[in-house]
Amino acid sequence: MSRVRADEEEYWHSSKFRAFTFDDEDDELSQLKESKRAVNSLRDIVDDDDDDDLERVSWSGEPVGSISWSIKETASGSTGSLDGRDSSLQKGPSSYAALPKQASSYSLSSLFKGRNKLSSFQSLSDALTDTGIKNYAPELRRPKAEYKICSLERFRSLQDKLLLLDEAVAGHDGNVITAVLIFLKRTLRREILFRELEVRQVALCHLIHFLREMGEQKFLLDLLRFLDRTEEVALSQYREHLNIQDVEKRREFLKGCIGLPFSAEDTSHIQDHYTLLERQIIIEANDRHLEMAGQSELFRKYPRKASILNMPLVTTLFYSCFYHYTEAEGMFSSPTNLKKTFKIPDKQYVLTALAARAKLRAWGDVDALLTTKNWLGYTKKKAPIGFHRVVEILQRNNAPVQVLQEYVRLVEDVETRLNLASKYKCHDVVIETYRDLKDRVQLTAYKCKVERGSAEEEKIQSILSNMQIRWKN
């Protein structure tokens, strides 16, 4: 362990590499000198490597890797092209052509890792991975001064850098593309980088993914703005709200999101999100106070199980129908206020209010919800959700049979009505329905289902003996 660390230290503090600059100018002479020197050192190393089994060398920072890497890219640099089939190295001494040792088919890795070290740049991925990641000194959260150069610095001109990028993309290797992008991000002016990425979709997507992973929000947003991907900017920024735990701060943040370039539909949703949280903060504060004061019977009887903060709209409505049902519309906590502010459709409203009032066994409220008055003052029962659903909800909340019966009676579909009535023992409804269907057989059969001597039995008896009914069977 310590051995490797020492090497690492030594590597980083060695003066082998020059400090980089942001200059884009080519310095061919010094490059050439450098490459000559590098090529010579390679020969020595390669001689020693005859017995190397060419398994991928671990990235522990041994200088060997980086020099051979330098060779390859310098060679291509001097010919001005990154095309891997660089001839100058290919015609190396024939003894080198014996490498790689022909791997036995037993070792998978050697099939694809084994490579001819001198054959030019089989692929950029091999070259880059041979040398070790640590050579790339990316800028992530560390001051530049701490790192010395990385060998990619050889790619000085914009043209070289772009060729490097294109080659990396063509190789499809994610690690390589990332490494190159990190380098370009550090050594190119933003506008140039953005401009070039705009026409290189794969590299662009890769960078975006990388920026998200590393949490580089600001850079990401600048990039998206440049690309005019305004909606994505908006959504990216909105996403950040999930990282804000403090409710007040989150509210502020959401407020800031409203002006962002969302689609028209999404804008209204974001607006609603902000408004909802704003209201929830107020309601939560008030209700916490009420609860602690201990004056409210409702809160005493049904202590709140959780805070209302960050709950969805419908959940908030349920809460409001539960604890604040009778409040005037002017209050933020009243259900009618919520309905109006968020344009909650009737169906959803009735359903939610119904569930809340049923839970509190407030059957009178249930009734009122389902009753409408027409212009003549006549009342009528109406359910925007179907009475079978109403029955379901009431039954789940253990409504007494008399209450249940009222609504079972109103189920439109006869078969459903009979099913529900039998299931929940709403005898009167069964009896009435069979009577209306003029089904004597079924009605007679149903007599066994009711208690002997009960009012229901009497009722059946009296209907059966009614001469006026024209039974169908």
Place this chain on the structure above:
Amino acid sequence: MAAHLSSGRVNLTALREAGRRELREFLDKCAGSKAIVWDEYLTGPFGLIAQYSLLKEHEVEKMFTLKPGRLPPADVKNIIFFVRPKLELMDIITDNVLREDRGRSPQRDFHILFVPRRSLLCEQWLKEQGVLGSFIHREQYSLDLIPFDGDLLSMESDSAFKECYLESDQTSLYHAAKGLMTLQALYGTIPQIFGKGDCARHVANMMIRMKREFPGSQNSIFPVFDTLLLLDRNVDLLTPLATQLTYEGLIDEIYGIQNTSEDFFDNLTVEQEFMSGIDTDKVNNYIEDCIAQKHPLIKILRLVCLQSVCNSGLKQKVLDHYKREILQTYGYEHILTLNNLEKAGLLKPQTGGRNNYPTIRKTLRLWMDDVNEQSPNDISYVYSGYAPLSVRLAQLLARPGWRSIEEVLKMLPGPHFEERQQLPTGLQKKRQQGENRVTLVFFLGGVTYAEIAALRFLSQMEDGGTEYIIATTKLINGTTWIKSLMEKLEPAPF
């Protein structure tokens, strides 16, 4: 011992053996007694390659699960981390390493084995935390394709679909190509490659390029596979959304979910209506009811996506209506997930005003009314009357060929293509009388058990002519698939 792997037409034992050798080599590199700290996710896939007995033979004395805190005591010379290249896991490893008692003797050596490959980001992250130098051996174990069964291979890459279709990140495609090169090294060059979809095209290109770059990989193995068929998942978005009705598929879907049987059948009815083209252009009552009753969000998303796919996109009003109801019921933050689904093509507005789905359904005979589940004669039995589009494409490729469905192919996303790979002379395959062709079907983005069942059905058909081996980036069902596209809404623990 490896009976299930050698039972098929292609003996996948060789693949597993190759995997074992690579594992042994790495273990031996870390000489001496060892303990392995496992990323839990990997124990499944590794279990298909090697048993503990193999590890023991190479001096693995203890095994632990990766978790934060101090590593358990173990009197071993080496500690090896077996992990996927994920940043969250690097944090845990860092914690383990930093808490290691330096004073203890003898000191333990640390190593990492990245599966299936190393990652620049991960190693950089470790460096940032100051622990990178603590590891002696840092390597990768290229577990690209894992043999699950005699005719089934999977990369078990759960983010492949999201990466490819949402983020345009082709890393998993690169792995797929690498996996295919490995297969060809063991089973011979595949002479014919067919494909449909953008990702298919990329993988084929990568394969061709890789072959060019490694001339040494031209081998003298007699080819086992006749054909490779590469299929993008997004060529058939419908199949994973529908509830699978084969035994395995059903178990896969239902396990852990509490449905009443009534609700299950209601759900199924709506699915079948959509798939046969009924009322796909209106807001559906059952879906609305489920939202109102706050059924699990994934169930809702599957249904609305199914409707959208069967309608080639929803009318703007219908889409807006569903979106509003979902956001109001489950929370506004789900805007992010809905956005992802739109990007993936699963839940989107109808463009161009034309619904191609009925044409595709008719031409490819996807909906078979007279299905006989007891003794099926067509692949549509796997969804009780609906034939998976993807498998139909494979079926038609074998006979009579894709020329016959040119028009329909054009309606499906992505290019379709054919490539031929040169075989060295003398290795041209000569088929015996009555011998079946062997086709490898590679699903890029995931495959369902129902599709596997359908392909196996085709393999068994008398006079079918073709036997199928199935490969994929991941085994999926509708729930796991949609989940992989959902935004992670809980903030990170750190």
